[in-house]
Structure formats: structure tokens, C-alpha cells
Amino acid sequence: NAGVMQNPRHLVRRRGQEARLRCSPMKGHSHVYWYRQLPEEGLKFMVYLQKENIIDESGMPKERFSAEFPKEGPSILRIQQVVRGDSAAYFCASSPRSPVEDEQYFGPGTRLTVT
Amino acid sequence: KQEVTQIPAALSVPEGENLVLNCSFTDSAIYNLQWFRQDPGKGLTSLLLIQSSQREQTSGRLNASLDKSSGRSTLYIAASQPGDSATYLCAVLSGGYNKLIFGAGTRLAVHP
Numbered sequence: 001n002a003g004v005m006q007n008p009r010h011l012v013r014r015r016g017q018e019a020r021l022r023c024s025p026m027k028g029h030s031h032v033y034w035y036r037q038l039p040e041e042g043l044k045f046m047v048y049l050q051k052e053n054i055i056d057e058s059g060m061p062k063e064r065f066s067a068e069f070p071k072e073g074p075s076i077l078r079i080q081q082v083v084r085g086d087s088a089a090y091f092c093a094s095s096p097r098s099p100v101e102d103e104q105y106f107g108p109g110t111r112l113t114v115t
Numbered sequence: 116k117q118e119v120t121q122i123p124a125a126l127s128v129p130e131g132e133n134l135v136l137n138c139s140f141t142d143s144a145i146y147n148l149q150w151f152r153q154d155p156g157k158g159l160t161s162l163l164l165i166q167s168s169q170r171e172q173t174s175g176r177l178n179a180s181l182d183k184s185s186g187r188s189t190l191y192i193a194a195s196q197p198g199d200s201a202t203y204l205c206a207v208l209s210g211g212y213n214k215l216i217f218g219a220g221t222r223l224a225v226h227p
Contacts, residue, residue, distance in 0.1 A: 033214070033215075043215075044217070045214035055213060056213040091158060091159065099146075099208055100146050105161065
């Protein structure tokens, strides 16, 4: 069973461009979480999704950021009109059931650099 | 608001020492607590998960304890090795039980 997969692993965007980060959860996992790690800081929760539904987006900035987890295909974290402050490592995690019932398994992350 | 603090922020020890890493949290209403390891430029590897009803978990040379009432957890690493060098993160499942709240980590260096 392959682990959580994220791509690309490294992404460079110029200010104003769009960034699309993809996350394929582990097989059988229908719960996906996105976290952001700013340089020299801890991981911060962004959003929790279950197939086709956003369960909790309380950690996601209200503007420019969106997330989806369609019925088919990977979860996508989309950042529009990126700014330098978006430069960070973005981690995806997945679990087979709710976070109360199962631990979260993390992917290797996507490191976004905005120039 | 749940806050997680890890002490010390950094630790450098000679190989073979037994270590204790500390984690504290402000709100005892947690569902579980996890310890992770993060290598530079890499993702997170889960080390131990302690449910709120448990007091400790063990895996190999690692032992994690949880005192929910006092808002503390410790990660004990026995007979440290250079391969243990990494950042160790503590996280609690809190805030409506949807999100892991992370500490800033303890950066560990074990030198031969």
C-alpha cells in the first residue's frame, strides 16, 4: 500500500501566478487534511475534506486559497495570485475514517517558492 | 484556544544518552496526542499515538507518556543514536476533533 503521495515535490511560481498542489491519499482513505509549514514555524492546519465535501476550512485564508477532494482523483489545494508570504511547505495527510477514529498519515510535502 | 509548546527547542547530545523531550498543551480536552519525526526537507513520520484514555505508549527505544490533567507529554528516547537526529514534533487532536495542533518541535542532534 503506497503512502500518501504529493506532487509536485517542489514548485516555483512568480508572484501573481497560480499554484496547484495535488495529494493522492493512501488507498482506502477518504479523509484528507492539508497543513502548511512556514519557514522556521510549526505546522498549521488549513482544511479537512472528505470525498466531495469540505468538513472544516477554519485554518485556510479566506481569499486566494481553495481546496477540493472530488469523487475521482486527487485532492487539490489551489492558491491563486501567489505572494511571497505563500512560500512554505504544504503537507497533506489522510486517514481511513475520521480523525477521532484513526491517526493521520502524512505525505512528503510540496515546497512552494514564490519569486 | 489550544496551544502546544515543546521544550527544549534544540538539543545536542553524545551518542548513547537517554533523552527526554517535553510537550505541553493548554487545553486538556484532547482526543489524542501524536509524536512525529521530521527529517530535513522531508515529510512527517508518525512515531507514537496516545489516546486520551491511555497513559503511555512504547515502540522500540521510544516511550511516550501522557498526563492529560496537567497538559503534558514526554517522549523518552533510550540509548540515542546518530540516526535519531531529526526534529521531533508533538501534536494534539483538538479544536472540534478535526485538526491536529502542532508544537514548534525539538531539533535533536546526536553526535558520535
